[in-house]
Amino acid sequence: MTNQEPMIRAEGLYYAYETxxxxxxxxxxxxDFVVHKGEFVAVLGHNGSGxxxxxKCFNGILVPDRGRVLVEDLDTAVxxxxxxxxxxxxxxxxxxxxxxVATQVEEDVAxxxxxxxxxxxxxxxxxxxxxxxxxxSHEKLxxxxxxxxxxxxxxxIAGIIAMRPDCIVMDEPTAMLDPRGRREVISCIxxxxxxxxxxxxxxxxxxxxxxxxxxxxxxxxxxxxMEGTPKEVFRNVARxxxxxxxVPQATELAHLLREQGADLPDDLLSEEEFVExxxxxxxxxxxxxTQPMPSLLDPEEIAPSEIALRSEDLSYxxxxxxxxxxxxxxxxxxxxKKGSMIGLIGHTGSGxxxxVQQFNGLxxxxxxxxxxxxxxxxxxxxxxxxFRFRVGVVFQYPEYQLFEETVxxxxxxxxxxxGLSEEEIKRRVETAAKRVGLTNELLAKSPMDLSGGxxxxxxxxxxxxxxxxxLVLDEPTAGLDPKGREAILSDIRRYQKESQSTVILVxxxxxxxxxxxxxxxxxxxxxxxADCPTRSIFSAAELLERIxxxxxxxxxxxxxxxxxxxxxxxxxxxxxxxxDLLKPLLGL
Amino acid sequence: MxxxxxIGQYYVADSVIHRxxxxxxxxxxxxxxxxxxxxxxxxxxxxxxxxxxxxxLLAKIPGRMILKSIKPILPILLLTGVLNxxxxxxxxxxxxxxxxxxxxxxxxxxxxxxxxxLLLIVSSSLLTxxxxxxxxxxxxxxxLSPLKAVRFPAHELAMMMTxxxxxxxxxIEETEKIMNAQKARGAxxxxxxxxxxxxxxxxxxxxxxxxxxxxxxxxALAMDCRCYQGDTGRTRMKQLHFGLSDLLAALxxxxxxxxxxxxxxxx
Numbered sequence: 001m002t003n004q005e006p007m008i009r010a011e012g013l014y015y016a017y018e019t020x021x022x023x024x025x026x027x028x029x030x031x032d033f034v035v036h037k038g039e040f041v042a043v044l045g046h047n048g049s050g051x052x053x054x055x056k057c058f059n060g061i062l063v064p065d066r067g068r069v070l071v072e073d074l075d076t077a078v079x080x081x082x083x084x085x086x087x088x089x090x091x092x093x094x095x096x097x098x099x100x101v102a103t104q105v106e107e108d109v110a111x112x113x114x115x116x117x118x119x120x121x122x123x124x125x126x127x128x129x130x131x132x133x134x135x136x137s138h139e140k141l142x143x144x145x146x147x148x149x150x151x152x153x154x155x156x157i158a159g160i161i162a163m164r165p166d167c168i169v170m171d172e173p174t175a176m177l178d179p180r181g182r183r184e185v186i187s188c189i190x191x192x193x194x195x196x197x198x199x200x201x202x203x204x205x206x207x208x209x210x211x212x213x214x215x216x217x218x219x220x221x222x223x224x225x226m227e228g229t230p231k232e233v234f235r236n237v238a239r240x241x242x243x244x245x246x247v248p249q250a251t252e253l254a255h256l257l258r259e260q261g262a263d264l265p266d267d268l269l270s271e272e273e274f275v276e277x278x279x280x281x282x283x284x285x286x287x288x289x290t291q292p293m294p295s296l297l298d299p300e301e302i303a304p305s306e307i308a309l310r311s312e313d314l315s316y317x318x319x320x321x322x323x324x325x326x327x328x329x330x331x332x333x334x335x336x337k338k339g340s341m342i343g344l345i346g347h348t349g350s351g352x353x354x355x356v357q358q359f360n361g362l363x364x365x366x367x368x369x370x371x372x373x374x375x376x377x378x379x380x381x382x383x384x385x386x387f388r389f390r391v392g393v394v395f396q397y398p399e400y401q402l403f404e405e406t407v408x409x410x411x412x413x414x415x416x417x418x419g420l421s422e423e424e425i426k427r428r429v430e431t432a433a434k435r436v437g438l439t440n441e442l443l444a445k446s447p448m449d450l451s452g453g454x455x456x457x458x459x460x461x462x463x464x465x466x467x468x469x470x471l472v473l474d475e476p477t478a479g480l481d482p483k484g485r486e487a488i489l490s491d492i493r494r495y496q497k498e499s500q501s502t503v504i505l506v507x508x509x510x511x512x513x514x515x516x517x518x519x520x521x522x523x524x525x526x527x528x529x530a531d532c533p534t535r536s537i538f539s540a541a542e543l544l545e546r547i548x549x550x551x552x553x554x555x556x557x558x559x560x561x562x563x564x565x566x567x568x569x570x571x572x573x574x575x576x577x578x579x580d581l582l583k584p585l586l587g588l
Numbered sequence: 589m590x591x592x593x594x595i596g597q598y599y600v601a602d603s604v605i606h607r608x609x610x611x612x613x614x615x616x617x618x619x620x621x622x623x624x625x626x627x628x629x630x631x632x633x634x635x636x637x638x639x640x641x642x643x644x645l646l647a648k649i650p651g652r653m654i655l656k657s658i659k660p661i662l663p664i665l666l667l668t669g670v671l672n673x674x675x676x677x678x679x680x681x682x683x684x685x686x687x688x689x690x691x692x693x694x695x696x697x698x699x700x701x702x703x704x705x706l707l708l709i710v711s712s713s714l715l716t717x718x719x720x721x722x723x724x725x726x727x728x729x730x731x732l733s734p735l736k737a738v739r740f741p742a743h744e745l746a747m748m749m750t751x752x753x754x755x756x757x758x759x760i761e762e763t764e765k766i767m768n769a770q771k772a773r774g775a776x777x778x779x780x781x782x783x784x785x786x787x788x789x790x791x792x793x794x795x796x797x798x799x800x801x802x803x804x805x806x807x808a809l810a811m812d813c814r815c816y817q818g819d820t821g822r823t824r825m826k827q828l829h830f831g832l833s834d835l836l837a838a839l840x841x842x843x844x845x846x847x848x849x850x851x852x853x854x855x
Contacts, residue, residue, distance in 0.1 A: 059813060061809065061812065061813065083815045083817065086812075086813055086814075086815050087815060090813065090814075091810075091813040093806060093809070093810060095803075095806060097758055097803070098803045098806035098807050098810065099806070099807070099810040100754065101750070101751065101754065101807070101810075101811060101814075102722070102750060102754060103721060103722055103750060103753045103754045104720075104722055106825075107722060107825070107826075110824075110825035110826075111811075111814055111816070112814035112815055113823075113825070114822055114823055114824055114825060115814060115815040115816050115817060115821075115822055116815055116821075117821040117822060117823050118823060119823065120823060120824060120825055120826070120827050123823065123824075123825040124825055127825060143757075144754070145754075145757040145758055145761075156810075159814060160813075160814070163814070163815070357768065360772055362768050362771060362772065385774060385776065388771065388772055388773075388774050389774055392772070393772040395765065395768065395769045395772065398769060400762075400765075400766065400769075400795050400798075400799055401766055401769035401770060401773075401791075401795055402795065403790065403791045403794035403795050403798075413770075413773055413775075413791065414773040414774055417773060417774030417775060417776070418774060448798065462773060463772070463773065466773070466774070
């Protein structure tokens with residue numbers, strides 16, 4: 001489908017951001033970039049590498065200081081043709097909520113064609129077609145705020161398709177979505193390419209999404225550092241890691257084995273490719289090594305004095321207008337051991353968020369109990385507040401709760417509410433800030449002046465400063481780039497080791513769960529369906545698939561290998577572990 | 589929970605009234621309200637009452653919805669009634685106990701006013717029950733658009749209403765999230781005197797405003813990318829058409845108006 005005719009040409013771009021006090025901050029200094037017609041280009045790079053700025057140059061939201069951007073033959077700097085150009089190059093942003101204009105799905109999709117002054121009948125046709133294309137026809141009369149994230153993002157895409165653009169530029173369209181939403185949006189993009197031959201520019205932090213592209217461009221510091229097919233780009237494992245980027249796990253696994261001298265190709269992207277290459281080197285065994293399926297409801301025996309948090313037959317039913325609605329949690333019982341690191345997984349709507357709000361008494365159980373140590377948190381509702389300091393909860397996107405003039409004051413908000421002395425507050429703020437790597441210089445700044453990752457760390461420090469016995473983090477890495485994700489997770493790990501406290505990590509990312517937790521709790525439609533060591537859950541591919549979470553690629557590879565009768569376990573958690581298991585088979 | 593608040597009070601049903609052009613409904617309700625003020629006597633209210641009752645039946649709106657719309661104004665209704673009862677001092681003296689003196693005109697006047705307010709509220713509720721917020725804004729916009737000649741920003745006003753309707757649920761959800769987050773940090777939102785309570789709202793409102801501005805900025809960008817240029821050259825997917833039923837509805841209301849104004853004289 002790709003031909004060499006250019007769709008967008010950026011020639012010798014110079015662009016600098018105006019800053020309030022200092023000299024303009026240069027982003028591009030002579031950047032060239034071409035997007036060809038019908039092509040699917042993925043742009044990778046950590047936050048601040050200039051990817052979003054480049055995207056905004058493509059449809060004239062930003063106009064370069066020097067150099068030019070041409071869309072076919074239209075220059076983005078020419079005012080008169082700006083709307084012709086925007087019709088050709090549509091743009092989808094990260095936050096689906098902030099792109100939807102109307103109170104009804106079909107009205108929203110009609111927004112752009114209406115702006116273009118198209119005939120009502122034709123608009124109707126385009127709206128129906130666009131909604132059909134993204135699979136949202138059945139929701140055309142719904143109110144956007146009642147849709148899931150993935151659905152909203154598909155409506156936003158339909159709103160762009162209704163303009164009949166030649167090219168869609170997407171700026172991290174899946175960053176705020178759960179795994180199911182991400183899959184919906186990605187298959188939507190693939191369909192657009194197949195059915196309409198639309199040119200797609202996808203800015204993303206997810207390597208599995210980039211691996212589907214025709215071409216990848218890696219950006220750093222306003223420059224294109226690497227360009228080529230996914231195979232050509234991802235083979236530079238060491239270089240990409242240096243830039244703070246990930247590679248697909250299949251590539252990484254092969255890379256680790258190659259370092260040990262294995263004769264595997266360096267451009268393997270998918271699990272199929274890896275398994276095929278591996279089976280050429282090593283022939284499988286005769287018989288399948290069957291592993292007994294570990295029990296998923298395998299609660300740990302914990303001495304009563306060692307229990308940090310306990311849920312006893314807890315149920316919660318949401319009420320609406322005095323009428324009981326569908327139960328959000330049903331007879332959930334579990335215990336969490338002091339000093340452990342627990343993963344809580346489940347899809348959006350599984351009751352996970354409801355359970356998190358039970359941990360610190362933001363919601364009161366309809367029946368059953370939630371206990372911190374030995375004490376029922378609802379025994380005396382006047383003393384409830386004290387439990388909020390013992391169970392510190394970091395909600396999703398916690399940076400939106402920052403409000404004080406300085407970061408230090410904001411971190412002090414929790415300790416101050418505890419009624420601690422000035423010196424103690426000071427000590428706690430300093431310790432917490434150090435734990436998340438915030439410098440004194442940053443502490444004196446306004447929270448609004450920090451970068452996204454820094455804000456997130458400041459918000460987490462605000463909870464850590466209360467020095468809770470139990471720290472609960474709901475999706476602490478959501479929306480961050482790989483570097484930011486890594487930094488936050490290792491901060492949490494270090495905090496847990498140093499403070500010896502209990503940590504509960506709520507996450508959609510099975511990779512993070514695999515790397516950081518000892519045990520997991522799994523919720524499915526309000527029921528606790530698993531309470532077991534983390535490794536056991538990686539044998540339960542079916543369950544994970546059912547609840548909309550997917551196994552890490554490396555686990556999938558081992559699952560295939562095991563099915564092909566290789567004497568290997570299937571529940572492998574990390575690339576390093578996988579490499580160690582494969583080495584003996586390769587005779588290394 | 590904050591989320592339970594429903595925006596607007598649109599009652600989903602399929603009826604003749606629901607299908608009327610929103611412009612017709614707005615104008616007729618306005619006309620109806622004006623008519624209520626022309627009726628000088630309770631007798632004159634009879635056709636007005638019958639017309640509204642018939643409209644509610646046609647619209648298939650259950651009685652409890654009517655009660656729901658009356659409930660919040662009940663105190664005002666009673667207060668008006670009582671005040672008029674005591675302060676109109678013409679006509680025949682009916683009750684004279686201690687300092688309470690009630691005259692015939694007082695009763696008549698109080699009843700007339702109460703019925704008037706009641707019908708006013710119930711009739712405007714009929715408009716919001718049977719017209720979705722979208723078509724309501726659309727209707728208002730179309731009705732105001734002749735005023736564009738005198739530079740009245742009809743389109744902008746309608747756009748603002750639409751965006752407000754779109755984002756109110758989002759911001760309510762956000763408020764709830766921020767409240768939870770601050771409560772998790774031990775913020776005490778429930779106790780203390782007035783000043784403490786006002787102060788305890790700072791950690792809620794600052795993040796809410798910051799977020800609202802961020803959303804506004806992103807939304808403006810997204811609208812720009814979808815070629816929004818204000819009202820210039822803009823068409824609409826859904827066209828409004830006056831139909832036969834609109835004409836009939838208008839005739840019925842006009843007939844009623846004539847009746848209301850002539851009724852007391854006939855009897």
